[in-house]
Amino acid sequence: MSSIATDLLGDSPSQTHRRPMLPPVVRGLIWALIAFLVFNTLISEVLDRMPYHPFVTRASVTVGWVAAVCAWLLGVGVWEGVVKPSFGFPTLWETPTDWRKYFMYSTDHRVIGLQYIFSSIGGFMIAGFAAMLMRLELMNQNLWVFSNPGAYLSTVGIHGTVMMFSVGTVGLVGGFGNYLIPLMVGSNKSAFPRMSGISQWLVPAGIATVVLSPVLGQWTTGWRGYEPLASQDPAGIVFYYLGVFALTTSSLMVAINLTATILFKRAPGLTWNRIPMFAWGMLTVSLLNLIWLPEIQMAFLLGLLGAVIPFPFFTQVGSPLTYLEVFWLFGHPEVYIVVVPAFALWQEILPVMGQKSLFARQWGIIGLVFVMILSGMVWAHHMFTNMSNSQMLPFSFFTEIISIPTGFAYLVVIGTLWKARLRLTTPTLLILMSMFNFLIGGVTGVLLADPVVNLQVHDSFFVVAHFHYTIIGAMIFSWFAAFYYWLPKFTGRMYSERWGKVLSVWIFIAFNVAFLQMFLLGLHGMNRWVPVYPAYLQPMNFQVSLFAILLGIGFVLHFLHIAWMWWHGPRVEENPWRSKTLEWQTASPPGEENFTTIPTVVRGFYDYSDDRSAVAVDVHSDAPKGAR
Amino acid sequence: MDDVIEPLTPKELRKNRFGLLLFVTSQLVPTFVLINVRFMLADDDVSAQADPLLGGLLPVLLFLLGAVPVWRAVRFAAVGSTDRMRRQLALAGVVGVVGLITQIWPLIHHRYDALAPFGEVHLASVGVGGFFTLVTLILLYSVIARAGRGQVGPEHYWGVEATGFVWSFNAVSWLAIYIVMFWL
Numbered sequence A: 001m002s003s004i005a006t007d008l009l010g011d012s013p014s015q016t017h018r019r020p021m022l023p024p025v026v027r028g029l030i031w032a033l034i035a036f037l038v039f040n041t042l043i044s045e046v047l048d049r050m051p052y053h054p055f056v057t058r059a060s061v062t063v064g065w066v067a068a069v070c071a072w073l074l075g076v077g078v079w080e081g082v083v084k085p086s087f088g089f090p091t092l093w094e095t096p097t098d099w100r101k102y103f104m105y106s107t108d109h110r111v112i113g114l115q116y117i118f119s120s121i122g123g124f125m126i127a128g129f130a131a132m133l134m135r136l137e138l139m140n141q142n143l144w145v146f147s148n149p150g151a152y153l154s155t156v157g158i159h160g161t162v163m164m165f166s167v168g169t170v171g172l173v174g175g176f177g178n179y180l181i182p183l184m185v186g187s188n189k190s191a192f193p194r195m196s197g198i199s200q201w202l203v204p205a206g207i208a209t210v211v212l213s214p215v216l217g218q219w220t221t222g223w224r225g226y227e228p229l230a231s232q233d234p235a236g237i238v239f240y241y242l243g244v245f246a247l248t249t250s251s252l253m254v255a256i257n258l259t260a261t262i263l264f265k266r267a268p269g270l271t272w273n274r275i276p277m278f279a280w281g282m283l284t285v286s287l288l289n290l291i292w293l294p295e296i297q298m299a300f301l302l303g304l305l306g307a308v309i310p311f312p313f314f315t316q317v318g319s320p321l322t323y324l325e326v327f328w329l330f331g332h333p334e335v336y337i338v339v340v341p342a343f344a345l346w347q348e349i350l351p352v353m354g355q356k357s358l359f360a361r362q363w364g365i366i367g368l369v370f371v372m373i374l375s376g377m378v379w380a381h382h383m384f385t386n387m388s389n390s391q392m393l394p395f396s397f398f399t400e401i402i403s404i405p406t407g408f409a410y411l412v413v414i415g416t417l418w419k420a421r422l423r424l425t426t427p428t429l430l431i432l433m434s435m436f437n438f439l440i441g442g443v444t445g446v447l448l449a450d451p452v453v454n455l456q457v458h459d460s461f462f463v464v465a466h467f468h469y470t471i472i473g474a475m476i477f478s479w480f481a482a483f484y485y486w487l488p489k490f491t492g493r494m495y496s497e498r499w500g501k502v503l504s505v506w507i508f509i510a511f512n513v514a515f516l517q518m519f520l521l522g523l524h525g526m527n528r529w530v531p532v533y534p535a536y537l538q539p540m541n542f543q544v545s546l547f548a549i550l551l552g553i554g555f556v557l558h559f560l561h562i563a564w565m566w567w568h569g570p571r572v573e574e575n576p577w578r579s580k581t582l583e584w585q586t587a588s589p590p591g592e593e594n595f596t597t598i599p600t601v602v603r604g605f606y607d608y609s610d611d612r613s614a615v616a617v618d619v620h621s622d623a624p625k626g627a628r
Numbered sequence B: 001m002d003d004v005i006e007p008l009t010p011k012e013l014r015k016n017r018f019g020l021l022l023f024v025t026s027q028l029v030p031t032f033v034l035i036n037v038r039f040m041l042a043d044d045d046v047s048a049q050a051d052p053l054l055g056g057l058l059p060v061l062l063f064l065l066g067a068v069p070v071w072r073a074v075r076f077a078a079v080g081s082t083d084r085m086r087r088q089l090a091l092a093g094v095v096g097v098v099g100l101i102t103q104i105w106p107l108i109h110h111r112y113d114a115l116a117p118f119g120e121v122h123l124a125s126v127g128v129g130g131f132f133t134l135v136t137l138i139l140l141y142s143v144i145a146r147a148g149r150g151q152v153g154p155e156h157y158w159g160v161e162a163t164g165f166v167w168s169f170n171a172v173s174w175l176a177i178y179i180v181m182f183w184l
Helices: A024-047 A058-086 A099-103 A109-138 A149-168 A171-184 A193-200 A202-211 A236-264 A277-308 A320-354 A361-377 A379-386 A389-401 A403-417 A426-449 A451-457 A461-491 A497-523 A535-568 B010-042 B053-078 B082-108 B117-148 B158-182
Strands: A002-004
Touching (some): A024 A058, A058 A202, A058 A277, A099 A109, A109 A193, A109 A202, A149 A320, A171 A193, A193 A202, A236 A277, A236 B010, A277 A320, A277 A361, A277 B010, A277 B117, A320 A379, A320 B010, A361 A389, A361 A403, A379 A389, A379 A451, A389 A426, A389 A451, A426 A451, A426 A461, A497 A535, B010 B117, B010 B158, B053 B082, B053 B117, B117 B158
């Protein structure tokens, strides 16, 4: 590695000098360690010495963490790439062209997209491993894997937090969104590449923070951080707040970048009426992120102050209910932030696989927009047990109503599939499975929206099954569909259709057997967040755990298959799906630039009534296939 | 060093303004949450020991006052008067630092009970406000530094304009918090 001098805009250098440098990730880790030690010591030994002066206190670890994350970002390349130019000092950040470019700060949206994808896969594996430990524990009615309930609950919290904030929110939006949106709108770069480059490196920092939380102590609240329980928890809760802060800051930056890219970087002729469905999904999700992520950041800041100072905001002498309100104000839009990209993906992939025009496209867009709007009006359905009947009514009403725009996505897809000659490829299969699973999750959500049902099954495994059907069912299955659909674009290679389908059927069966039984567990009285339970629930818990472990193995095999495909899959043509969207009108993988000539869009992307292209200009890159 | 800076096209300028607008809009939300929490936790209580100037009116006045030299700097940058632009930015910087100190002073010294409802909400607001002010000042100083190296001119003064927007947002949000904490 080396760093070179350049001008403010990162253009061609006027002069170069090379000096050797550590690999950026290593430099970032070293700088983070030094910063943490310096600032932690400053607080714990000098400015805020406590009795018996422990080296790490809640205050010192918070300040030390902030310093460490800033140093980490600077070390991976933000120092040369952003900070020095911002203060007028010219520097060059030389990006290698080989695998090393993925382990440093980059402004190439394709590199950033893949970095996000790798980070979210890492988060998925870690949180998935936590889930395996949880299900192993629940195979037996007594404690046998964990030594105490707090350890089990900390694992539950890590699982939920990492899954929601580094996989659910990031996997499709940060990963596929960053890579594909500039390609889909006909641009060679995103709107704010430097901010985008910074945002990626917050994800590993956030995941590591949450995963390391047991080092500080246990925390028993799960991903929701409920008060006043959080105020009573040991110090592990501090890293929960801080880790989520890093992850949500990353997603906020992505939201700003993708919104500006879709609005300002569109190719000529790409009118509002022609914006791709996946881009509409990114746009609606980004608007949700822009409003609700700062909201939860403020809520968690108050929680952190309650844990560190400690301010009694949400304790028994404060207002615990206030925490629930500010959490769920974000918490419900959050789940739509997770699933709306999946709805968009259904409408993006199936017209291509059926080679049939997208039916009622405008209604699909209206559905996405109204889900976005209504998602902010339903939050208190998570709190029915704390409310009077008159307070429940509007939230129950809007929660039932939100099923209507959600249904638009289904109707658009059904209309598209009607009399289509659908190619039953792996992406198709996964999308159909996703729709089936979300149907179950959605219908059980309609049940839960009814207070009479809700009051019976609140905090039981019925709710756990419901949200896993919506999140895994919709988002994760669609995530895998996106992998199989777009990895020929990323790599120029094709997967094995046989293995893709076998593994998809594997996870579909394992998922449904495991989680359908969870509904029954909930109806039979199984509580959430308990490592021990009555003996009569043990046989069903054993089966659920068995199939959950099979599901975990299935996911791992999928990733191994994708990795194999990346390196050894057979080479494939540039547009194997015969899609009309812009990302498929250039080389696979894209060359030095996405488009050597910016295309002019002359018609919609989802009209398959004839074979005419949607663009007027041949935009194939001159770069040889396989070049990055 | 290469002093040639490519001018921003009108579309790029619109893109930058829009991006900043998105960011500023998103940051209104924490202010809104703080205002809500103020009423949910402390009702309309104002501690009799609270100093309405430090951590209250003084920073409001200073931030509003400081907006004048910042926007004058934008005008001077647009017409190429870089020396006058830098003097205005420096003046705003001084005002900003004094404003920051008066804003976060209650974190160092306060007479009210910090663990009472008003006290904890006011201190949290002062801390959040101080953070936003610090970010504004860092942005301002980065622009001053770039201007000192000849990297701000009539065809490329977006940084100065962005500073104006961020400064104004900071002033208005602190004004809102002040009114909510002491008057509503």
